[in-house]
Amino acid sequence: MAKQPENTPTQSPADAQPETLEATQARLKQGGKGAPTPTRAEREAANKRPLVPNDRKEAARQAKSKAAEQREKARIGMAMGDEKYLPMRDRGPQKKFVRDYVDARFSVGEVLIPVMFLVILLTLVPSYEIQSISILLLWGFFIIALVDVIILGAILTKKLRAKYGDKAEKVRWYAAMRALQLRPLRLPKPQVKYGKFPS
Numbered sequence: 001m002a003k004q005p006e007n008t009p010t011q012s013p014a015d016a017q018p019e020t021l022e023a024t025q026a027r028l029k030q031g032g033k034g035a036p037t038p039t040r041a042e043r044e045a046a047n048k049r050p051l052v053p054n055d056r057k058e059a060a061r062q063a064k065s066k067a068a069e070q071r072e073k074a075r076i077g078m079a080m081g082d083e084k085y086l087p088m089r090d091r092g093p094q095k096k097f098v099r100d101y102v103d104a105r106f107s108v109g110e111v112l113i114p115v116m117f118l119v120i121l122l123t124l125v126p127s128y129e130i131q132s133i134s135i136l137l138l139w140g141f142f143i144i145a146l147v148d149v150i151i152l153g154a155i156l157t158k159k160l161r162a163k164y165g166d167k168a169e170k171v172r173w174y175a176a177m178r179a180l181q182l183r184p185l186r187l188p189k190p191q192v193k194y195g196k197f198p199s
Helices: 021-030 040-047 056-079 093-104 108-123 128-167 172-179
Strands: none
Touching (some): 093 172
16 A cells, blocks of 8 residues: 655745845844844944044043042042052051051150251351250250160060061061151051050
């Protein structure tokens, strides 16, 4: 008995016609693409950006204003001791401990600049004795200030070792440079009052 051929669907001549552009776009949109692929010219036009603004003076003014605002923000942040704006030499809890300790303590070096100005004025006096005495006093003040910062460095080294152990940093020079500055000129600015030593 001969096997009957299976019935296969036949396409009508209308089905064999090519798909129109509108139908293709509609089919792609329904499939999730959402929009036809842009042409090369369209992509290049979308990617083009003006390298120089039309108003150069206005752009320069805005850039200058923005830079000044950023600098002012960084200056205030540094003065207040914000870690984000501090230079590397001032960052970290140990450096903050040193700053607070130095600021809580009166250091002889704090009055170094006023003493130097006083000596300069005394050297203008037309008297050899006064000039000689003022120079000797200045050298004596230097020696006292040097001894003071050496003692300060030893105290801070001991305290940091007790607090941080082997991770204690070397802070003698850092502490000395801060102790030899006038208190109002220190950066970051003092965050503690005299006598308020950090724990």
